Amino acid sequence: MAQVAAPDGIVRRRLEAAGVRPTRQRVDLARTIFGAGDRHFTAEMIYQETRSIRFAPTLGTIYNTLNEFARCGLLREIAIYDAKLWYDTKTGPHFHFYSEDSEELSDIPDEWLPAIDIPAPDGMRIAAIDVIVRLKKA
Structure with missing residues (x-):
């Protein structure tokens, strides 16, 4: 790039x-x-x-x-589970696709995301919810 x-x-x-x-x-x-x-x-x-x-x-x-x-x-x-650490310049809440075949990380479009409403245990707060959808060619 x-x-x-x-x-x-x-x-x-x-x-x-x-x-x-x-x-x-x-x-x-x-x-x-x-x-x-x-x-x-x-x-x-x-x-x-x-x-x-x-x-x-x-x-x-x-x-x-x-x-x-x-x-x-x-x-x-x-x-990522294969011990590779990625960095993202978009620091706000969002989820990712990870293509195992091409080793590429990309954002999941906001309109595809489900609503996630998980309460934090007593005395805790949720700092972030990280979702990575791993993809492989069919």
Whole structure:
């Protein structure tokens, strides 16, 4: 996926608003991650996309940055059962399809979703409901 140039000022303000210190590498990664709109990706995908950046980050730096972005609410982590960790720029409530054949993650359209009304046990609140519908070719 091609990197879309987002002005550094906008990227820096977004990071600062989330409590993330806007270092050069974080700004570069944020531009790559958020410049293409809502998307699903893995750390390895971002690593491949950032190979052309002048000071390309290591895979370890990418993992650390993604973890920091998720901790601060900029990204949503989605654990798939095959031990692959995905990230989503759309952090609000929504559900996913995961194609096992192509290893692709996508949003389930809102109009396809059933109403889920699950009460939390006493003294608890529901933080999120994660639904992943796993698909295979018929």
